[in-house]
Amino acid sequence: MNIAEHILSWAENSQPHWRRLKEVCTPGNFIRPQGQAIAAANLATTVASHMIEAGDLSRMELEPDDILDAAKLFLSWKPEPENSP
DSSP states (O other): OOHHHHHHHHHHTSHHHHHHHHHHHSTTSOSSHHHHHHHHHHHHHHHHHHHHHHTSSOTTTOOHHHHHHHHHHHHHOOOOGGGOO
């Protein structure tokens, strides 16, 4: 599992992040695609920060590309009923 996938996994398994992930991925929640992309990048940044605080991710191993890759994964993510934490 790469860092972007790890960030996605953390978002899927954390109630507040999961709710925001679901909002970011729901069609019609954003007027423009730019807003959706910004929301995905902000969420990826927030999740990564929480992972660092929890000791689940090292600041030294995190690269800007990891945040952008996680945001891309967020945008293609589809919630499943059993995915809810």
